[in-house]
Amino acid sequence: MLTTPDEYVNQLYPEDEELQHIIEAIREQGMPEVSVAPAYGKLLTLLVQASGASSVLEIGALGGYSGICLCRGLPAHGRLTSLELKEEYAALAGKHLAMAGFQDQVEYRIGPAADSLAALREEGRTFDFFFIDADKENYPLYLDYALELANPGALIAGDNCFLRGRTLNSEKNGPSVQAVRDFNARIAADERLISTLLPAYDG
Numbered sequence: 001m002l003t004t005p006d007e008y009v010n011q012l013y014p015e016d017e018e019l020q021h022i023i024e025a026i027r028e029q030g031m032p033e034v035s036v037a038p039a040y041g042k043l044l045t046l047l048v049q050a051s052g053a054s055s056v057l058e059i060g061a062l063g064g065y066s067g068i069c070l071c072r073g074l075p076a077h078g079r080l081t082s083l084e085l086k087e088e089y090a091a092l093a094g095k096h097l098a099m100a101g102f103q104d105q106v107e108y109r110i111g112p113a114a115d116s117l118a119a120l121r122e123e124g125r126t127f128d129f130f131f132i133d134a135d136k137e138n139y140p141l142y143l144d145y146a147l148e149l150a151n152p153g154a155l156i157a158g159d160n161c162f163l164r165g166r167t168l169n170s171e172k173n174g175p176s177v178q179a180v181r182d183f184n185a186r187i188a189a190d191e192r193l194i195s196t197l198l199p200a201y202d203g
Contacts, residue, residue: 006037006200013039019065022096026063029092035065036133036159040201044131044157048073051155053128057120058082059113059142060134064093070131071102080106081120081127083113083134114138117145126151133159136176139183147192156193158183161203 015023015038026033036044048056048070054077056070061084071080080102084090090108097106109116113134130146132139139158146156161184166172184203187195197203 006039009039009200010037013042015041018100019068021099022063022065022068025092025096026065029063029088031063031089031092035062036069037201040159041065041069044069045073047155047157048129051129051153053155054078055127055151056080056129056131057127057146057149058131058133059117060084060132061090061093061108062133063089064096066131066133067093067097067106068100068102070129071097071100071105074105078105081109081125082106083109083116085110085112085134114141114145117142117149121145121148125149128154130154130156131159132157136160136163137179139179140186143183143186147190156187158187159202161197164202167203 019038019041023035026035044066054075056074056078058067058070058080061067061082067080067082074080082093084093087110090110094106094108097103126149128151132142132146134142150156161180162168163177163180166177167180167184184197187193
C-alpha cells in the first residue's frame with residue numbers, strides 16, 4: 001500500500017536499468033545510499049532541459065546518479081562540472097557517466113568543494129544551472145558561490161532542505177540544521193532570486 005505522495009510518484013517513475021546499476025554499485029561499495037529519488041532525478045532532467053542550460057555545476061557527485069540525470073537534460077554540447085570530496089566517489093561516478101555515454105561532457109574536481117569553487121571563480125567560470133547536494137554545514141557558502149558564478153537567469157537547486165524533518169523541529173539546532181535553515185531563509189528572502197521550496201523529496 002502506498003502511504004505517501006513521494007511513494008506514489010516514485011512508482012510512476014521507476015529507475016531505468018542504468019540508474020538501478022548505480023544504486024547497486026553504491027550499495028556494493030558500502031557508500032551512503034543517499035542518491036536522489038527516481039522522480040526527483042526526472043525533475044533534475046526536466047529543469048536542466050527546460051531552462052536551456054548548457055553548463056551545469058554539481059556540488060556532490062557520490063556515485064553519479066544525479067550526474068546522469070543532469071546530463072540527460074543537457075544539449076549535445078553541454079558540460080557538467082562535478083565537485084566531489086572523495087577521489088573514489090568521483091572515480092565511480094565518472095565510470096558510470098562514461099557507461100551512459102557522457103564521458104566527453106563531464107569534468108570532475110576532487111577535494112573540498114569550497115576550494116574547487118574558489119578555483120572556478122579565479123578561472124572566471126560561470127554556469128547556467130547549479131545542483132547543491134553535499135555537506136549541509138556549507139550550504140550558505142555554496143549559495144554565495146552559486147550567486148557569484150551564475151550566468152543571468154541561472155537556476156539553483158538545493159537538496160535536503162528539510163533534513164528529514166530536522167529543519168522543521170525547533171528542538172533540533174545542530175550546525176547542519178542551522179546552516180540549512182539559513183540557506184532556506186536566504187533563498188526565500190534574497191531579492192536577486194525568484195524561489196520556492198518544494199514540499200517533497202526532503203525539500
